[in-house]
Amino acid sequence: MWLARALQSQGFGSRKGCVLRVRSGAVAVNGVVRDDPEFEVDPVGLELTIDGVTWPYREKAYVLMHKPVGYECSHKPKHYPSVFSLLPSPLIERDVQCVGRLDQDTTGLLLLSDDGQFIHRMTSPKKGVAKVYRATCADPVDAAMLEALRSGVLLNDEAAPIAALACEALDDRSLQLTLAEGKYHQVKRMIAATGNRVDTLHRVAIGDFVLPATLAPGSWCWLEAADLQQLEQPWRSVMS
Numbered sequence: 001m002w003l004a005r006a007l008q009s010q011g012f013g014s015r016k017g018c019v020l021r022v023r024s025g026a027v028a029v030n031g032v033v034r035d036d037p038e039f040e041v042d043p044v045g046l047e048l049t050i051d052g053v054t055w056p057y058r059e060k061a062y063v064l065m066h067k068p069v070g071y072e073c074s075h076k077p078k079h080y081p082s083v084f085s086l087l088p089s090p091l092i093e094r095d096v097q098c099v100g101r102l103d104q105d106t107t108g109l110l111l112l113s114d115d116g117q118f119i120h121r122m123t124s125p126k127k128g129v130a131k132v133y134r135a136t137c138a139d140p141v142d143a144a145m146l147e148a149l150r151s152g153v154l155l156n157d158e159a160a161p162i163a164a165l166a167c168e169a170l171d172d173r174s175l176q177l178t179l180a181e182g183k184y185h186q187v188k189r190m191i192a193a194t195g196n197r198v199d200t201l202h203r204v205a206i207g208d209f210v211l212p213a214t215l216a217p218g219s220w221c222w223l224e225a226a227d228l229q230q231l232e233q234p235w236r237s238v239m240s
């Protein structure tokens with residue numbers, strides 16, 4: 001692949017802009033400045049340094065963000081800044097999308113990608129990829145509430161009750177809830193249906209992948225192949 005083409009594919013501007021950037025001497029390939037836009041690069045293990053910042057070449061972008069409170073998962077946010085404002089411009093230019101949305105006041109594990117098939121696999125209820133949330137509630141969590149969430153609660157606009165895959169109390173006002181799908185405000189609506197109310201909500205895991213404690217709120221990192229495998233693990237009950 002030509003260097004200018006590789007640069008363009010990574011979100012560094014138009015073809016012409018990338019050609020000019022390479023010619024100006026601002027781009028290094030695996031640490032060596034190359035000023036020929038037609039310089040042949042091997043995408044495997046390729047690192048591009050642009051104006052001193054090094055980028056790993058990624059055919060598709062798979063990004064993990066620790067979503068902070070007070071950000072909307074939208075390109076056109078209404079009341080709060082967008083989570084996309086926390087990403088560098090090449091990722092925006094690559095048109096990464098949120099893999100399912102979190103509410104502005106929800107924190108935790110948020111995926112973003114430009115791979116439409118991956119987004120579909122992660123969000124389709126048929127694929128059975130579990131999303132794990134921790135909620136603190138306004139009122140105490142009791143056995144009846146946990147049992148209602150496990151056996152199914154009826155939400156407005158839904159024909160049939162929806163059950164959590166798993167649900168357990170963490171302390172007297174908080175619980176962990178595992179869901180197979182990601183309907184609009186699903187956790188808040190399910191907990192409201194039991195007569196309680198969510199105070200704070202945090203997504204801790206998707207599939208077998210747990211949000212790393214080392215990723216600070218507002219930060220992002222690339223996901224590696226092993227992470228993607230963990231993310232796509234279908235849910236299996238610890239009871240089975």
Ligand code: URA
Binds near residue numbers: 106
């Ligand atoms: N369920 C909710 O109610 N809100 C979220 O942000 C995610 C799941």
